[in-house]
Amino acid sequence: MQEVDDNILIRLNKVTAGYGDKIILRDIDFKVCKGDFIGVIGPNGGGKTTLIKTILGIISSLSGSIDYPSGIRMGYLPQITTIIKDFPISARDVVCSGLSSGNFSGGLMSKPDYGRAEELLEWLSVGYLAKYQIGRLSGGELQRVLLARAIMCDPHVLILDEPTTYVDNKFENKMYEILHQLNEKVAIVMVSHDLGMISRHVKGIACVNRSLHYHNSNIITAHQLDMYDCPMQLLEHGKVPHTVLEMHN
Amino acid sequence: MDFISDIFSYAFLQRALLAALVTGAICGIMGVYMVVRRLVFLAGGITHSAFGGLGLAYFLGINTLWGSLFAGLASAYAVERMTDVGKIREDSAIGILWSVGMAIGIIFILLTPGYAPNLMSFLFGNILMVTSLDVCLLFALLVVIAGVMIVWGRTIIYVALDHEFAMSQHLPVKLVNNLMLCLLSLSIILSIKIVGIMLLLSLLTVPASIAGIWKSDYREMTIIAALISIVGLVTGIFVSYLADIPSSAVTVVILVLVLLILKLICRKS
Ligand SMILES: Nc1ncnc2c1ncn2[C@@H]1O[C@H](COP(=O)(O)OP(=O)(O)OP(=O)(O)O)[C@@H](O)[C@H]1O
Numbered sequence A: 001m002q003e004v005d006d007n008i009l010i011r012l013n014k015v016t017a018g019y020g021d022k023i024i025l026r027d028i029d030f031k032v033c034k035g036d037f038i039g040v041i042g043p044n045g046g047g048k049t050t051l052i053k054t055i056l057g058i059i060s061s062l063s064g065s066i067d068y069p070s071g072i073r074m075g076y077l078p079q080i081t082t083i084i085k086d087f088p089i090s091a092r093d094v095v096c097s098g099l100s101s102g103n104f105s106g107g108l109m110s111k112p113d114y115g116r117a118e119e120l121l122e123w124l125s126v127g128y129l130a131k132y133q134i135g136r137l138s139g140g141e142l143q144r145v146l147l148a149r150a151i152m153c154d155p156h157v158l159i160l161d162e163p164t165t166y167v168d169n170k171f172e173n174k175m176y177e178i179l180h181q182l183n184e185k186v187a188i189v190m191v192s193h194d195l196g197m198i199s200r201h202v203k204g205i206a207c208v209n210r211s212l213h214y215h216n217s218n219i220i221t222a223h224q225l226d227m228y229d230c231p232m233q234l235l236e237h238g239k240v241p242h243t244v245l246e247m248h249n
Numbered sequence B: 001m002d003f004i005s006d007i008f009s010y011a012f013l014q015r016a017l018l019a020a021l022v023t024g025a026i027c028g029i030m031g032v033y034m035v036v037r038r039l040v041f042l043a044g045g046i047t048h049s050a051f052g053g054l055g056l057a058y059f060l061g062i063n064t065l066w067g068s069l070f071a072g073l074a075s076a077y078a079v080e081r082m083t084d085v086g087k088i089r090e091d092s093a094i095g096i097l098w099s100v101g102m103a104i105g106i107i108f109i110l111l112t113p114g115y116a117p118n119l120m121s122f123l124f125g126n127i128l129m130v131t132s133l134d135v136c137l138l139f140a141l142l143v144v145i146a147g148v149m150i151v152w153g154r155t156i157i158y159v160a161l162d163h164e165f166a167m168s169q170h171l172p173v174k175l176v177n178n179l180m181l182c183l184l185s186l187s188i189i190l191s192i193k194i195v196g197i198m199l200l201l202s203l204l205t206v207p208a209s210i211a212g213i214w215k216s217d218y219r220e221m222t223i224i225a226a227l228i229s230i231v232g233l234v235t236g237i238f239v240s241y242l243a244d245i246p247s248s249a250v251t252v253v254i255l256v257l258v259l260l261i262l263k264l265i266c267r268k269s
C-alpha cells in the first residue's frame, strides 16, 4: 500500500539502526505525515531516542532508507542535550542557532533574527533570559530555551524527546497547549512516558521496543500494549492520568 | 626612546613586530576556539609532537618548519585514528604522541653532529630571529583564518556549541571540525618559531581566559583575546630587547600576571 502523496513528510523503509555493530532497532517502517501528532512510547532502553536520532541523521542508519522532501525543516528538542554549558553565548543566540537548517547565512557579519528569538522566548514565558549566558540557566529554563531553538526554524516536523523532563507542572500544561497550537501547522513527534498525557493529546501512538508498532489512535488498551511487546501499565489505572512527577532542583 | 628609533633602523625588529601582530591575532582567534572546545590538551599534544618532526628535519638538514608541519598535522590525524579505530582514550592517545614527539625530537637533535645551539630557540622560540618567509606564512594563515571565520563563523560557532543539534540541522559537522583542527595545527606550528614549544600553550589559553573574564559573547571574546595576545607579544619584544631575556618568557609571565590580577580584582568587586 505505497501511498504516493505529498502528505508524507518522513518515511522510514526497513530501517535498521544502532551503534557500531550493536543493532537496537530492526526493520523499522514508519511515516510521519502533515498534521500528525505522534506519541512515541516504550520502556527505558527500548530505542526511542535511537529512532529519533536516526530520523534526524545524528546517527546513520545501518540499513534501509529514510526519505524526506529536500528542504524539509526539522526542529529537535533532545532528551539529553549535548550543548556545551559554559560556551560564551547568550540564550537568544542559542535560540538563533535553531535557524541553521533554514534560511541561514553561516557568516559572522549577518545579523541573526533576534526579534523572532526574543518573541519565542517571551511566548515560552522566559523572555527575561534572552541575554543570559547559557550556563546560568536552571534545568527547566534551559529546556524552554531549547524548545524555542527547536521552533525557531519554523519546522515542518517538530521532534521532541521527553520534552517535559525538566519543567514544572504549570509549564508542562502550558507546553501541551503550545504544542496543540503548533500542531495546526506542524507535525509533531513526541517521546513521553506519560501515557495519560499522551492519550489526551496525540493522534497516533508508536510503540518502540526494539521494533516499532504504530497504533493509529490515541487510545490504547493494556492488551494492545502487550501485543506490541511494549510493557507499560499506566493505562490500567483507568482514564485518570497517573502523572509521574520528576524531581528536580 | 632608543627602542622606537631602533625599530626604524633594524629590519629584524620590524619583522619581529609584524610577527607579533600577526601571531597575536592568530592565537587570539584560535585560542578562543580551542578553549571553548576544550582542546587545550590536544593542542599541547600537537605542539610537542611537532618537536619530533622538527628534530628529524634538523638532523636531515632541511627547514625545520616542514618537519614540524608534517609531524603536527600527522599527530592531529593520528589522535583521531587512535581513538576511532584503535579505541584508545583520547587523552591517552594525546599523552602518548606528546612524549613520543619529544623523545624523537631530542634524539635526532642530539644525533646531529656538532653542538646543538638551537635547542633553546626550539623550546622557547625567538621572535627576533623570524625570517621574511615566516612572516609571510603567518600572514597567509591569518588571512585564511579570518576569511573562514567571516564566511562560516556562525556555522563554526554553532557546531562547536552543540554538535548533535548541529547534525540534526544537517550542518557539515565533520567537515567543520576537521577544518578547524587543521587551522589550529597550522597556527600552532607556525607559532613555534615565535614562542617555542614550551610556552605556546599559554599564548593560546591565557588571552582567551582573560577575555572570558568580561565577555560572554564568542565574537567579542575573540577580538579581545587577539588584542591581548598582540599587546603581550609586543611587550615581550620590548622587554627582551632591553634586558636580553627570551621574549616569549616575558610575554607569558606578563599575561599570566594580568590574568591573576584581573581575577583577584573581579573576585572582590
Ligand atoms: N551511544 C551509544 N552506544 C551504544 N549503545 C547505545 C548508545 N546509546 C544508547 N545505546 C543503547 O541503545 C539502547 C536504546 O537506547 P535509547 O536511548 O534509544 O533508549 P530510549 O528508548 O530512548 O530509553 P529512555 O526511555 O531511557 O530514554 C539502550 O540499550 C542503550 O544501551
Ligand SMILES: [Mg+2]
Pocket (backbone or CB within 6 Å): A048, A049, A050, A079, A161
Ligand atoms: Mg531516550
